[in-house]
Amino acid sequence: xxxxxxxxxxxxxxxxxxxxxxxxxxxxxxxxxxxxxxxxxxxxxxxxxxxxxxxxxxxxxxxxxxxxxxxxxxxxxxxxxxxxxxxxxxxxxxxxxxxxxxxxxxxxxxxxxxxxxxxxxxxxxxxxxxxxxxxxxxxxxxxxxxxxxxxxxxxxxxxxxxxxxxxxxxxxxxxxxxxxxxxxxxxxxxxxxxxxxxxxxxxxxxxxxxxxxxxxxxxxxxxxxxxxxxxxxxxxxxxxxxxxxxxxxxx
Amino acid sequence: xxxxxxxxxxxxxxxxxxxxxxxxxxxxxxxxxxxxxxxxxxxxxxxxxxxxxxxxxxxxxxxxxxxxxxxxxxxxxxxxxxxxxxxxxxxxxxxxxxxxxxxxxxxxxxxxxxxxxxxxxxxxxxxxxxxxxxxxxxxxxxxxxxxxxxxxxxxxxxxxxxxxxxxxxxxxxxxxxxxxxxxxxxxxxxxxxxxxxxxxxxxxxxxxxxxxxxxxxxxxxxxxxxxxxxxxxxxxxxxxxxxxxxxxxxxxxxxxxxxxxxxxxxxxxxxxx
Numbered sequence: 076x077x078x079x080x081x082x083x084x085x086x087x088x089x090x091x092x093x094x095x096x097x098x099x100x101x102x103x104x105x106x107x108x109x110x111x112x113x114x115x116x117x118x119x120x121x122x123x124x125x126x127x128x129x130x131x132x133x134x135x136x137x138x139x140x141x142x143x144x145x146x147x148x149x150x151x152x153x154x155x156x157x158x159x160x161x162x163x164x165x166x167x168x169x170x171x172x173x174x175x176x177x178x179x180x181x182x183x184x185x186x187x188x189x190x191x192x193x194x195x196x197x198x199x200x201x202x203x204x205x206x207x208x209x210x211x212x213x214x215x216x217x218x219x220x221x222x223x224x225x226x227x228x229x230x231x232x233x234x235x236x237x238x239x240x241x242x243x244x245x246x247x248x249x250x251x252x253x254x255x256x257x258x259x260x261x262x263x264x265x266x267x268x269x270x271x272x273x274x275x276x277x278x279x280x281x282x283x284x285x286x287x288x289x290x291x292x293x294x295x296x297x298x299x300x301x302x303x304x305x306x307x308x309x310x311x312x313x314x315x316x317x318x319x320x321x322x323x324x325x326x
Numbered sequence: 327x328x329x330x331x332x333x334x335x336x337x338x339x340x341x342x343x344x345x346x347x348x349x350x351x352x353x354x355x356x357x358x359x360x361x362x363x364x365x366x367x368x369x370x371x372x373x374x375x376x377x378x379x380x381x382x383x384x385x386x387x388x389x390x391x392x393x394x395x396x397x398x399x400x401x402x403x404x405x406x407x408x409x410x411x412x413x414x415x416x417x418x419x420x421x422x423x424x425x426x427x428x429x430x431x432x433x434x435x436x437x438x439x440x441x442x443x444x445x446x447x448x449x450x451x452x453x454x455x456x457x458x459x460x461x462x463x464x465x466x467x468x469x470x471x472x473x474x475x476x477x478x479x480x481x482x483x484x485x486x487x488x489x490x491x492x493x494x495x496x497x498x499x500x501x502x503x504x505x506x507x508x509x510x511x512x513x514x515x516x517x518x519x520x521x522x523x524x525x526x527x528x529x530x531x532x533x534x535x536x537x538x539x540x541x542x543x544x545x546x547x548x549x550x551x552x553x554x555x556x557x558x559x560x561x562x563x564x565x566x567x568x569x570x571x572x573x574x575x576x577x578x579x580x581x582x583x584x585x586x587x588x589x590x591x592x593x594x595x596x597x598x599x
Contacts (some may be wrong), residue, residue, distance in 0.1 A: 092442055093443065095439070115348070174409050180574050181576055183571070184540060187559035188568070188571065191564065192560060263448060267453075271451065274544075275559070282451070285457065297457060301450055304449070304454065309446070
């Protein structure tokens, strides 16, 4: 995340670190002949991913869809609320305390309630992911919109710009880097929350696969689902990060 | 608290409302918070009765409080158990995070080798990790604390590193010219200078460690707030779920407040924004 100071060397070392980790992992797992429930070897996990590729791919796509829909919903809610506060400052005293108190409950604690309300299909996961994402995006959007220099606002106002014009020409562009950072941070969270909710109840998805595998005491399969989940998170993170670089090109 | 609670995820030192809060001020704020909470609960009660909201969605606060008071034991025990797990995970995660932050700061090679692994480790869904941890450590306190630890350490590592890297090199040069060694430099200048950043992460980590403890209890424990949540769901008892949610909020907010108070006391010079 922050290791961008010496791109080439840092990347090389990063890859080297990964390779070392895999080598040590494989060596320990094989050398000590660890049972699968302690630590299966990387090669065994990769083999299992290949064997279960259809199930895992379908489950991964299912979870990814849940995460993306919930993510978009949550991001929209967060940004819209922050914009509403900026346009109608009076609403700040209503929206901020409500948002803060909803957020004061750890997000996973909502999942039993959300599952009861929305059933164990996809909608409950949309809601959970949106809940987890919206607060982070709301906070960063609000911080970004508030960050605008008073003098710039006064200057635009003196030229006769209205609130909307100030919002679109000045506030949103100024806030964009922070909003984008909030969006980037939320990607991994979205996937994880989707999986956590799936484990409590679902028809499909990586969390469901993991839960089933735990019940069947198939720990190589648990690990292969973890690998796929990790890859999905990195993919989502990478996509949003790429979009951010394109969109916030001036940063 | 609202100004400290609303820190952006972007990592920077937070603005504490006051550099030094005397005890009277704390008490006053606490009393005001309590009064607001009471008012909100009464208002919620009234609105729910007025609009005839079904208890299935949002039960009246009096029902929820009544449920807790009717059988306080599991709630008190659950609260204490989850608090213990949270504290164990938080303390170990914070210490590990600060230690790795210092090590990465000192040895760039280690940072470049290991930091990417840390990043990737955070993409592992905690609950899947939980299944493994419970298998490794059994259904013990340690297992829950390990999950809580796993969620806690990463932000602390990142912010410790950022805080240490943002120390003014001229101050370092000055101290070094007085003959300060590496350890003294770290203790007298670099760690104190990084403290505001570290505390931003600790506030975030206080919430994350609670999440870890709750999720950890979902693997077949019998005591804890996470267990109460699950039991409420399986019995489709919405009042019980709300009661557990209220206890989680109490624990989370209380813990957050303690960490924030520690921040005000330790970072008394406040964050220079």
